[in-house]
Amino acid sequence: MSETTDKGEDFESSLGQSDTAVAAFGHRRRGALGNLQHFLHGNPTMVPVIVLLLSVLVFGLVSDNFFSAFNLSLIMQQVAIVGILAAAQSLVILTAGIDLSVAAVMVMVSVIMGRLSTEFGLPVPLAILVGLVVGALTGLLNGVLVTRVRLPPFITTLGTWNIFLALNYYFSNRETIRSQTLDAEAPLLKLFGERFEIGGAVLTWGVVLMIAIFLILWYVLNRTAWGRHVYAIGDDKEAAELSGIRTDRTLVSVYVLAGFICAIAAWASIGRVGSVSPTSFFEANLESITAVVIGGISLFGGRGSILGPMIGALIVGVFNSGLRLGGVDVLWQVFATGWLIIIAVAIDQWIRKISA
Secondary structure, eight states, rough: OOOHHHHHHHHHHHHHHHHHHHHHHHHHTTTHHHHHHHHHOOOTTHHHHHHHHHHHHHHHOOTTTTTSSHHHHHHHHHHHHHHHHHHHHHHHTTTOOOOTTHHHHHHHHHHHHHHHHHTTTTOOOHHHHHHHHHHHHHHHHHHHHHSSSSSOHHHHEEEEEEEEHHHHHHTTTTOOHHHHHHHHOGGGGGGGGHHHEETTEEEEHHHHHHHHHHHHHHHHHHHHHHHOOOOHHHHHHHHHHTTTOOOOHHHHHHHHHHHHHHHHHHHHHHHSSSOOOTTTTTTHHHHHHHHHHTTTOOOSSOOEEEEEHHHHHHHHHHHHHHHHHOOOHHHHHHHHHHHHHHHHHHHHHHHTTSSS
């Protein structure tokens, strides 16, 4: 009897050693490329960080003026509004959705703020507050359509994009509120366009606002239960429901917060442009998605750092600035951005092949 037992123990021991050997062999077989793949899977923000550093280095060597404080601060100013919109877009994409209405919401809210202040005589702080509430309500509409009516986010926000765009033209009468009018009647609306200098770099309060929004969202998404729920929904909505997460309520809150951030972007955009135009930032919608994709947030949801889209916006800004200083035509700047998107998605697909 003891002999049989000893044989059984020896067999189990040999199995354990075999499994360990296979695991060790598999680990050794991973190689440098496999190790890189696993590292990027655990640190997806490193991809845009590496791309940004390489872009800055290359364009800095090519152009003498690229590293000037003025040029670098100008890049920051140029990407501030798209960066804020990318923050709103990121929240939705993290839940495996997409919001095609962010730019339309921003422009419509800027028109509402401007007209209430200059044509209806509403105190500027109250007009701004109304605009922020309207932005949150647009997000609420999107969220309810997605969670209650069960419409796909793409179709929902494509429809509301048209609705908000039409309302924008209706509220504005297709007329621009000029800078002189804002200076005389509503200077507070241009707050985030005011400049200040730090060591030769000229920044605006809009840049500070963009950085603040990303830092706040980073804390919320990484240090609160709500943030963990957002990632869980994007990773697997059904599993999140089974774990007790109220997915519909969380999704609605995500869309409401995204709409609120778009309204903040509306205020900042007035300062950036210096006026209120119903046709401003026409391409900001696609630019926000570009920043999110290049920033390493997966379009399939549930993976990526909220800081990535800010880096993604900076990458696009660096490319545009570097190519412009190099005398490259605007056409080829757009061409380069297109390849950046394709490469970013290809890298994301490659990283996702790793089982967590």
